[in-house]
Amino acid sequence: MRARSSSSARAGRTPLAATVDLICCSVADGRLVVLAPVAARGRRSELPWLALDAEAPLESAAQHLARSSAGRAPTWMVQLGAFGAGQRHPAGSALSVAYVAVVPIGTAAPEGMAWQPVDALDALGPRQRSMLEAAVVGLRDRMDIAPVAFRMLPPTFTLSELQEMYELLLGRRLHKASFRRALQSAYLVEPIDEWRSEGRGRPAQLFRYAPRKRRGIRRSVRFELLD
Amino acid sequence: MRARSSSSARAGRTPLAATVDLICCSVADGRLVVLAPVAARGRRSELPWLALDAEAPLESAAQHLARSSAGRAPTWMVQLGAFGAGQRHPAGSALSVAYVAVVPIGTAAPEGMAWQPVDALDALGPRQRSMLEAAVVGLRDRMDIAPVAFRMLPPTFTLSELQEMYELLLGRRLHKASFRRALQSAYLVEPIDEWRSEGRGRPAQLFRYAPRKRRGIRRSVRFELLD
DNA sequence: GAAATAGTGTCTCTTAGACACTATTTC
DNA sequence: GAAATAGTGTCTAAGAGACACTATTTC
Numbered sequence: 434m435r436a437r438s439s440s441s442a443r444a445g446r447t448p449l450a451a452t453v454d455l456i457c458c459s460v461a462d463g464r465l466v467v468l469a470p471v472a473a474r475g476r477r478s479e480l481p482w483l484a485l486d487a488e489a490p491l492e493s494a495a496q497h498l499a500r501s502s503a504g505r506a507p508t509w510m511v512q513l514g515a516f517g518a519g520q521r522h523p524a525g526s527a528l529s530v531a532y533v534a535v536v537p538i539g540t541a542a543p544e545g546m547a548w549q550p551v552d553a554l555d556a557l558g559p560r561q562r563s564m565l566e567a568a569v570v571g572l573r574d575r576m577d578i579a580p581v582a583f584r585m586l587p588p589t590f591t592l593s594e595l596q597e598m599y600e601l602l603l604g605r606r607l608h609k610a611s612f613r614r615a616l617q618s619a620y621l622v623e624p625i626d627e628w629r630s631e632g633r634g635r636p637a638q639l640f641r642y643a644p645r646k647r648r649g650i651r652r653s654v655r656f657e658l659l660d
Numbered sequence: 661m662r663a664r665s666s667s668s669a670r671a672g673r674t675p676l677a678a679t680v681d682l683i684c685c686s687v688a689d690g691r692l693v694v695l696a697p698v699a700a701r702g703r704r705s706e707l708p709w710l711a712l713d714a715e716a717p718l719e720s721a722a723q724h725l726a727r728s729s730a731g732r733a734p735t736w737m738v739q740l741g742a743f744g745a746g747q748r749h750p751a752g753s754a755l756s757v758a759y760v761a762v763v764p765i766g767t768a769a770p771e772g773m774a775w776q777p778v779d780a781l782d783a784l785g786p787r788q789r790s791m792l793e794a795a796v797v798g799l800r801d802r803m804d805i806a807p808v809a810f811r812m813l814p815p816t817f818t819l820s821e822l823q824e825m826y827e828l829l830l831g832r833r834l835h836k837a838s839f840r841r842a843l844q845s846a847y848l849v850e851p852i853d854e855w856r857s858e859g860r861g862r863p864a865q866l867f868r869y870a871p872r873k874r875r876g877i878r879r880s881v882r883f884e885l886l887d
Numbered sequence: 888g889a890a891a892t893a894g895t896g897t898c899t900c901t902t903a904g905a906c907a908c909t910a911t912t913t914c
Numbered sequence: 915g916a917a918a919t920a921g922t923g924t925c926t927a928a929g930a931g932a933c934a935c936t937a938t939t940t941c
Binding site for chain 1: 675676677678712713714715717718719720739740741742743744745746754755757804805806807826830832834838839842843846848871874877878879880881882883884885886
C-alpha cells in the first residue's frame with residue numbers, strides 16, 4: 434500500500450470526536466495534587482475534559498477548560514500532546530489533546546471538585562492515566578526551562594519554600610548552599626524588604642520571581658540518553 | 661459559564677476531521693532536510709499527512725505514514741503534539757497530530773518525494789509551518805536524552821561524523837576534546853575494529869552506537885528559564 | 888617534507904556538593 | 915541556654931574549554 438502523502442483523498446471523510454483534557458496540578462500537604470471532579474462512591478474517577486469543536490483554537494479551549502474547572506486562570510499551562518491510541522476515554526472520544534496546568538499552592542477547589550494526590554488517583558481510565566503520568570514527567574522535565582515551581586508558589590515566597598517546591602517536583606533532596614548559589618547566578622529572584630517568621634527559628638526573607646534577561650545560555654553537550 | 665467538567669454533555673456531538681502529519685528529517689549536503697512531496701511549480705508545498713480515523717492508534721498511523729512517505733521505517737520517531745488553533749491545513753482538517761521522524765543520512769527519497777532544506781521550505785501552509793519549526797526545536801532539545809544524532813547516522817560512523825551531526829543539529833561548533841571526553845564517560849559508543857580513510861589525513865576508527873546501562877543520572881538543578 | 892585529518896595530554900577556570908560555621912528567632 | 919530555622923564561607927573533586935601536542939595518512 435502506497436498512500437505516500439497528501440496526494441491521497443481529502444481528509445474529512447472520517448470525522449471523529451475529540452476532547453481537550455486538563456491535568457491541573459498544585460501542591461497540598463507536601464504532595465503533588467491534581468484537580469478532579471468528586472467521584473461518586475465506587476465510580477471511576479476522571480479528569481476534567483471538554484468536547485473540542487472545529488472552530489475554537491486549542492489554546493483557548495484549554496484556557497477555558499482550566500478556568501471553568503479550577504475557578505481561576507492557571508498561572509502556567511502547556512500542551513502535553515495528543516492521546517488516543519485505542520485507550521478508552523470517559524467521553525468516548527477518539528482523540529484527546531492534553532494540557533497540564535499549574536495553580537498556586539493553597540488554591541481552593543471549586544464546588545464539586547477536589548484536589549487528589551497524583552499517586553492516589555487510582556480509578557482513572559487508561560487514557561487519562563497515561564496523561565497524568567505524562568503530566569508529572571512533563572512538569573519535572575520542564576522545571577529547568579520554565580518557571581513551573583515559581584508558578585506553584587504565591588507571588589512572594591521564601592527560598593526554603595522554593596527549594597521545597599523543587600524537591601517535591603523533582604522527587605529528591607537538594608543541597609541548600611548549591612541551590613541558592615545556582616539560583617543567585619541565574620538572576621531569577623529578587624529579595625523584597627519583608628521577612629516571615631514561621632514559629633521557631635530565624636525569620637526568612639521573602640523573594641519575588643523577577644527574572645532578568647540573560648543572553649545566550651550556552652549549555653555544554655550532554656549525553657544523558659537512556660534508550 | 662460553568663461547564664466545569666465532564667458533567668457536561670457527552671463528547672461526540674461535534675465530530676471533526678483530524679490528520680496525522682509527518683516531519684521526516686535527515687541530513688543532506690551538511691544541511692537539515694525534511695521530506696516533502698514534489699510540489700508543482702508555484703504551488704504550495706506541504707508535508708506528508710494522513711487522515712486519522714477513530715480506530716487506528718496514533719502511533720500506528722504515524723508509523724504507517726512514515727513508511728509510506730519515506731519508503732522505509734524511520735530510525736526514530738516521537739510525537740510533537742497537536743496543532744489546530746485556527747491555522748489552515750492542506751487537508752482542511754480541524755486538528756493535526758504531528759510526529760517528527762528521523763532517517764539516516766543518505767536515505768534516498770522515493771519517487772515523487774524530495775528532501776528539502778528546512779530553511780528553504782517556504783511555501784508551507786501556516787499550520788505545517790508551525791509544526792516544522794516545532795520539529796527543529798524538538799530535535800535539538802531532545803538530543804541530550806534521545807539518540808537523535810545517532811539515528812541520523814549509519815550503523816557505523818566516525819567520531820568526527822558524530823560530532824558534525826551534533827554541530828549541525830545544535831547549530832553551533834563544539835570542542836573536539838570535550839566532546840570525546842563527554843562521550844567516553846557516557847558509555848554510548850563502542851569502537852569496532854575497522855578504520856575509514858577519507859582521502860587525505862589519518863584514517864578514523866569506526867564506532868557503533870552501543871549504550872551501556874547507566875544507573876541514576878543525577879543532574880544538578882539548573883535554572884535556565886527564559887520566560 | 889607539507890598538508891590534512893585523527894586523536895590525546897595537560898592546564899585552568901567554573902561549579903556542585905560536603906562540611907562547618909554564623910545569625911536570629913522561640914521556648 | 916537549647917532548639918530550630920536561615921543563611922554563608924571554604925574546601926574538594928569533577929567537568930568544560932583552551933592549547934598544544936602526537937599520530938597517521940595522501941600528495
